[in-house]
Amino acid sequence: MAKRLRWIALGLSALVAASAVAQNAPLDLQKPTRVAKAPKSGPAGGLSAAEAVARANAWLDAARVLTADFVQIGPGGKRTEGQLTLERPGKMSFKYADPARFEIVADGRSVAIIDHKLHTQDEYFIGQTPLKFLLSDHIDLARDTKVLGVGQDEKAVTIEVEDKAALGGTAHLALIFDPATFALKQWTVIDAQGYQTVVSLFNLDLTTRPDPDLFHIDETVPTRQIGKGRGG
Secondary structure (H helix, E strand, O other): OHHHHOOEHHHHEOOOOOOHHHHHOOOOOOOOOOOOOOOOOOOOOOOOHHHHHHHHHHHHHHOOEEEEEEEEEOOOOOEEEEEEEEEOOOEEEEEEOOOOOEEEEEEOOEEEEEEOOOOEEEEEEHHHOOOHHHHOOOOOHHHHOEEEEEEEOOOOEEEEEEEOOOOOOOEEEEEEEOOOOOOEEEEEEEOOOOOEEEEEEEEEEOOOOOOHHHHOOOOOOOEEEEOOOOOO
16 A cells, blocks of 8 residues: 555655555555755745745645646656646645556545556545645645755755654655745655655646546545545
């Protein structure tokens, strides 16, 4: 299950639990890798770490709807592409380019990993996912996670956070923002086992309201409730 959950890490790209169903996962995991640390120098342009976090919060909080193309690099170097659609609070869709076995949908209460090959799905409470803050009604990184470090170079502002509430143990995230606009460009999730998933966003659309059908979880599909289940 650990590998399957990593699709939420973005793909949300990386939940973090291990179990006997791991052989069904799409990713070929190799030796764990670690994300690079944020630059030691503080944010440029006169911003303190607190001001950088505040600007990141402001951009994330203002992004009530979002559509973007993404590229996901899994722990074994496997590359996948697709489209991310998000409507806050609580709704998200990760559609992978064909041929895609898995799909990820959040309907405001739960996150479902849909297995099109087996015609089954696993459901998780949104609060169990390491990227749950992206789906919150109001975003505050310092409140919702532990900020480990902030750094900046000419290409990016990096904010490292730790989430101890994720399913399977502590997850570490590195969030990469554009230094001029503070738009979210990329995130890396490292799960409790040390496996790393990187998701990069392109062609962001922050104005088009998504089709509500993208966020529908089909309750007629055989479903396994994991952890707290629907509604928390």
